[in-house]
Amino acid sequence: MPRTAELLAHDPDALSAVAAPTLAVRVSQYLVAEIQRGRLRPGQRLPGTRALAAELGVERDTVVRAVDAMRAEGWLTSRARAGTFVAAELPVVSVRKPRTTRVAVPERAAFSRPTLPALGIESIPKGAIYLGGGVPDVRLVPREALARAHRRILRNSPRTRLDYGDPRGDVSLRRALATLLREERGLAVGDDGLLVTHGSQHAIDLVARVLVRPGDRVVVEDPGYPPIRDTFRLAGASLVPVPVDARGLDVAALAKVCARGPVRLVYVTPHHHYPTMAVMAPERRAALLALAKTHRFAIVEDDYDHEFHFGGRPVLPLASADAHGSVIYVGSLSKMLAPGLRLGFVVPPRELLEELVRVRFASDRQGDHAKEAAVASLIDDGELARHVRRARRVYLSRREVLVEELRRALGDRIAVEPPSGGLAVWAGVEGDVEALRDRARARGVMFFVGRDFTFDHRSIPYARFGFGSLDEKEIARAVRLVGGASRGRAPRAR
Numbered sequence: 001m002p003r004t005a006e007l008l009a010h011d012p013d014a015l016s017a018v019a020a021p022t023l024a025v026r027v028s029q030y031l032v033a034e035i036q037r038g039r040l041r042p043g044q045r046l047p048g049t050r051a052l053a054a055e056l057g058v059e060r061d062t063v064v065r066a067v068d069a070m071r072a073e074g075w076l077t078s079r080a081r082a083g084t085f086v087a088a089e090l091p092v093v094s095v096r097k098p099r100t101t102r103v104a105v106p107e108r109a110a111f112s113r114p115t116l117p118a119l120g121i122e123s124i125p126k127g128a129i130y131l132g133g134g135v136p137d138v139r140l141v142p143r144e145a146l147a148r149a150h151r152r153i154l155r156n157s158p159r160t161r162l163d164y165g166d167p168r169g170d171v172s173l174r175r176a177l178a179t180l181l182r183e184e185r186g187l188a189v190g191d192d193g194l195l196v197t198h199g200s201q202h203a204i205d206l207v208a209r210v211l212v213r214p215g216d217r218v219v220v221e222d223p224g225y226p227p228i229r230d231t232f233r234l235a236g237a238s239l240v241p242v243p244v245d246a247r248g249l250d251v252a253a254l255a256k257v258c259a260r261g262p263v264r265l266v267y268v269t270p271h272h273h274y275p276t277m278a279v280m281a282p283e284r285r286a287a288l289l290a291l292a293k294t295h296r297f298a299i300v301e302d303d304y305d306h307e308f309h310f311g312g313r314p315v316l317p318l319a320s321a322d323a324h325g326s327v328i329y330v331g332s333l334s335k336m337l338a339p340g341l342r343l344g345f346v347v348p349p350r351e352l353l354e355e356l357v358r359v360r361f362a363s364d365r366q367g368d369h370a371k372e373a374a375v376a377s378l379i380d381d382g383e384l385a386r387h388v389r390r391a392r393r394v395y396l397s398r399r400e401v402l403v404e405e406l407r408r409a410l411g412d413r414i415a416v417e418p419p420s421g422g423l424a425v426w427a428g429v430e431g432d433v434e435a436l437r438d439r440a441r442a443r444g445v446m447f448f449v450g451r452d453f454t455f456d457h458r459s460i461p462y463a464r465f466g467f468g469s470l471d472e473k474e475i476a477r478a479v480r481l482v483g484g485a486s487r488g489r490a491p492r493a494r
């Protein structure tokens, strides 16, 4: 049987091949590896620490520390006056697969923690037809063109696109978006004037972190988009709901809120109000900008689906008429292209941009520049514009089908008009709309009702049906199920 020292001497470079932080740790890792390989056997006596140190070319002290650590871990044992031995029973280091999937994760945290505000995010039941939301159909995305662009970028520019980069986003996407915003939305923005984010939700979270301090009053639309309320709640905002009607946010009501005390920020969806799809009227836009100037609050304009406007040119954003630096403009590629890509952007007054960039750096540093550059190339070569034109035609006919099917299925019980834009309809429903929603859900189709969007969860007799993500047949089938639910028929087995 070879002596230990001979084994070590046999391979003089072995010690330097073991990567470990300190020399003592390296010595112990080396010896453990020798035991695991079977070159040091259970029960075998090790040479004395002085001899081992000489063999390994290290200080004796280093070997003593390594041996102590290995004894503590159960690899070695020592007997008085007899020496140090490889343990007869070696520690078990292989990870065995647990026989059950139950993992012993503690239920409760042992540390004290603040309570999270109640967050209202609802999940979609598995297998349900989703007739809600107003989300796009990702089946229409030009995936081949996107994949080609992504592959080309990864091949040709790994150094710039796979490394740490500018937290504001890949320069090609900032340039492409700035051009699009100047030419199509009337914004005065250069390549350095925007920050690319992981969608508009992320953009608004950054804005909230920069602007909102605990107790600040933040105005939200009522009814409105619940996840954004959660974003402001997490920043400690005290939320103030302001009503919305067919002409958008009620600015007179907002003026009364301002008269009662300072408002930090007003969140609005003026292009297509979420969830009602109302387009904010021109005089209300002007009044809102004037009020912001007087009361020095920020306006966060969430222009989440600018492209899908069916009645001619979309209305220009509030930001395009903002001469005073009141508006923080937020946009997204989630509807224009695909929500899963997680791409959005924010155009703030210049002064705020640097702070947003710093907060972004502190939270997730930067986005995925290869993906951003791939999307930029779809914008530059016109592929995205072609996709939007194609998708707009598809959505227009889906909108017609949805409205027609709803009228057929629900007759007098529903009052529905095709919206001028957006990917959903807001319909007045007679009778118990929540009961209808529950019965439809039991039949496997999901949509939202007014109560899901009101600030205090009060019931209002409306429902919101999306038409973007389902094709015409799917829409017809889903609406038939809703019709069946309204007549209270038992669901047919699927």
Ligand SMILES: Cc1ncc(COP(=O)(O)O)c(C=O)c1O
Binding pocket: 198, 199, 200, 201, 202, 225, 228, 269, 274, 302, 304, 331, 332, 333, 334, 339, 343, 344
């Ligand atoms: C009004 C509104 N704001 C923000 C978002 C979030 O979008 P994003 O995917 O860009 O984060 C949505 C998504 O549906 C939305 O409807």
